[in-house]
Amino acid sequence: MHDLHRIDELGGLFLPTLREISEITGVAISTVSRVLNNDSRISEATKKKVLRVAKKLGYPGEISSGRGSKVVMFFVSNPHKSIESDEFFSGVQRGILRGAGSSDIHCLVQSIRSKKSFDESLIPLDLVEGLIVGGIPMPDDLKTFLSAMKIPVVLIGKYSGLENLASVNNDNVRGGYLAANEIIRYNYSTVTVITGPRNVSTFADRLEGFFKCLSENSFPTERVKIIECNSFEERDGRMAIERHLRTPGNREVIFCTTDWLAKGVIEALQDRKVSIPSEIGVIGFGGLDFCKMTSPRITTVALNPYLLGRIAVTMLQELMEGNSESKGVVFVEPFLMEGETLRGEK
Structure with missing residues (x-):
């Protein structure tokens, strides 16, 4: 039995991933995205199956109709199988979820392997109002897609060709x-x-x-x-x-x-x-x-990946509210963590 909204351990309000819905329904991830994007090419039977599972997993009705709380997506391209298996981006995700939860923003999460080509249908543009995107490395086709975005985008990291987009970076x-x-x-x-x-x-x-x-x-x-x-x-x-x-x-x-x-x-x-x-x-x-x-x-x-996530969701919220001053670059300072692998004549 699934609650309407699942809350992570940090209080973040989030929605199930497209992969979760795909695994339960047996429908391809791209098809799930098209259903949530209200694509007319999808059969009514498939739409009903996907929407029924999505609702059980926590998609409130007002999201499907485009009303109510804002919906954003955290999209990651990396070499790991999932965000959860990547300690850096899972830390970023925790920061995003905490910030989203405190602002009544629903957050979709999706990832692809960085060596695979990007499928535009994975980002349901009729559903989401803003994007937070990161990746090491980021595929060129994803960069091209982001450069043409009409909705607010905040990048996690620095990427050539996307300097005009807002970003939060490690220094x-x-x-x-x-x-x-x-x-x-x-x-x-x-x-x-x-x-x-x-x-x-x-x-x-x-x-x-x-x-x-x-x-x-x-x-x-x-x-x-x-x-x-x-x-x-x-x-x-x-x-x-x-x-x-x-x-x-x-x-x-x-x-x-x-x-x-x-x-x-x-x-x-x-x-x-x-x-x-x-x-x-x-x-x-x-x-x-x-x-x-x-x-x-x-x-x-x-x-500090958690701080990157918190800053990113704050910047995105301000951009969605029309604050163009947030369309800049923020750097987060690193620090030395001493261990036992250096030894010398200090």
């Missing part, structure tokens, strides 16, 4: 600077950087801040090696070590542009009986919860 340049500053503070003399694709602005910005700090401190660039991975997952960190690791040099440290990369690096080093941090140091980026549970605990530059 990745500042975060990269903090990571390099910590390496210098510990007096490391050799650095290996393991990063996701440098054509993704998230990683480009982190590297920009990192090398800015090294330059300001006259750190020799010939002592820095960069390993660029196709993605930024744990397996990529492992592969980077397996393919490129030599005997660790004196006072060497590895900077990973995500915590997942750092986790894979640490596991691969431990498999090779390399002691961390006595033989080599590691610093990550993200501040994900598992950094506190690994052995040793990972030193990392921490982000």
Whole structure:
């Protein structure tokens, strides 16, 4: 038995995902979206089936007719199977739901795998009045779709070609600077950087801040090696070590542009009986919860995805109310989360 509105643990008011309705009805996700979008091409039998399940799961009648509370969508493109399996975007989602719940805004949630093409029918434009969108990376066809939007859009992150849209971002340049500053503070003399694709602005910005700090401190660039991975997952960190690791040099440290990369690096080093941090140091980026549970605990530059979500839904609400001043860029400051993977002669 489903309640009319399901409330998450933070009090956020939200609607079931299109995937949930699809799984229960046996109807394709794109068809579910078309039904909610009142597409005339869908048969009456299919419409009735989908709308009956949607109502049981918590779609109030006034939403289908376009009246009552505002409806928005949080749409994510990422390499994980779901938002819930991505600690960063699930944190953003919690912030959005809390903010939406306190403003009587209903929030649809939908995600796609970032390597798949974008299907426009997944976003029911006759139903939603605003969008919050994020992704690492974001498919080009989704960018094209967003650039033509007539409804308010707030981006989570920075994306080339979408600079005219409102966005809330991690200050990745500042975060990269903090990571390099910590390496210098510990007096490391050799650095290996393991990063996701440098054509993704998230990683480009982190590297920009990192090398800015090294330059300001006259750190020799010939002592820095960069390993660029196709993605930024744990397996990529492992592969980077397996393919490129030599005997660790004196006072060497590895900077990973995500915590997942750092986790894979640490596991691969431990498999090779390399002691961390006595033989080599590691610093990550993200501040994900598992950094506190690994052995040793990972030193990392921490982000605040929950705050990103809260700010995003506030910006979107203001845009929906006609406040054009909210169509700007907001940066959220990262901070250093100390662990046990750095050791030096401070």
